[in-house]
Amino acid sequence: MIYIFFYVLINKMALNDIVRGIFPFQEIQEMRNTGIISTNDSTIKINDEEIQPSSLDIRVQDIAYIVPKGFRPAKDQKIDDARKSLTDSKTINLEKGALLNPCPYDKEGGFVYLIPIEEKLALPRGFRGHANPKSSTGRIDLNIRLLVDGCPEYDEIPYNYEGPIYILLEPGWFSVVLYPLISLNQIRFYFGKRSEIEVDDQSLCREYQKHKMLYGYDNNPIYINEDHFDRGLKLGINLSQDRVYGIALKAKQTPEPIDLSKKEYYSVNDFFDSIKKEDLKNGMLHMETGDFYLIASDSLVRIPPGFAGEMVPYLVEAGEVRTHEAGFFDEGFGYGKNGEVLGSSAVLEMKARRFETYTNGQMVSKIVLEYMRDISTKVYGEKGSHYQGQRSIRPAKYFKQDLN
DSSP: OHHHHHHHHHHHSOGGGSOOEEOOHHHHHHHHHTTSEEESSTTSOOOGGGBOSSOEEEEBOSEEEEEETTOOOOTTOOHHHHHHTOSSOEEEEOTTOEEEOOOOOOTTOOEEEEEEEEEEEEOOTTEEEEEEEOHHHHTTTEEEEEEETTBOSTTEEOTTOEEEEEEEEEESSSOEEEOTTOEEEEEEEEESOHHHHBOOHHHHHHHHHHHOOEEOTTSOBOOOOGGGBSSSEEEEBOOSOOBTTBTEEEEOOOSOOEETTOSSOBOGGGTEEEEOGGGSBTTEEEEOTTOEEEEEEEEEEOOOTTEEEEEEEOOGGGOSEEOOSOOEEOTTTTTOSSSOSOOEEEEEEEEESSOEEEETTOEEEEEEEEEBSSOOSSOTTTTOOSSTTOOSOOOOTTBOOOOO
């Protein structure tokens, strides 16, 4: 009955009459309950724990395929057909855990791991989706990209899509051990075009005055001017405050892989070197080509009710550096239910494509806000979140945590 109502609503009403935006927790629940989102194995359920305030965590199946870097289907081609057309695709069983290693580029471009996802979709008219890696995968330099049948664009789920989901997994710095039903990325679902639900700078300025979306580390709101808005809120890096892990964590070579089934298990010092303020040269951080860093934002971020956010690169002029792998903020990140959380650090996963130099406060990223269709009935972090309220660098959930 719910599905019939939902389907009739979407198909009979004019598109302009339907609220555009990101589907909140309670509507993703309905999508699960009505079979819009289901699983390949009917014995595996989609629990509420997999549904976030503004997104759905998706889980890997028990098999992986080795495919060339850059793998994707042609338009209207099924991914499984594209894979089967390869002459040297190898299969890896994940059932008992499989070691997945980084692959350096070679003359053929190297390889990545193609992994089917347990969840599948049957989106009604007007529905679409977009995927981001989860924060914990980004913080260990694990590159995740989503693919669906017939769509050669990464991380995009086109309107009315019906079919399976896959990811491409590429370990960047560390080797990992992966098991079935581990979640590495998340999907947010939309009604309408993303360009229609993006908060423009004029509206963002107005909302900022109401909600104070950036706080300082002194627990006071940051009052900003129009220079801080450029298709979103600009974010700089914090190189001025030594905290538990200094001003940055720099990945170091280690033979030990990270088992993605373990939480708060590894020592941060075994995988990262702590960079202190005193290590800077004339107040500048020098990043060598290929080095991987975790650095906190220079302000604390708050995503108020009715909005979600995506972190995107600021400008090419900011430097040839990748600033993040994971870049999605659910509604309520750094905010709580009623504004009781006074912001959370955005942790930037920075990897230079060539030698770069950075100074405190330098703008490297920004947060683009998008409208929700409704305020979520699930509050981010209400049952405990690894990253809610973080006040500096917080490593991925696989590491033992120090308070910061």
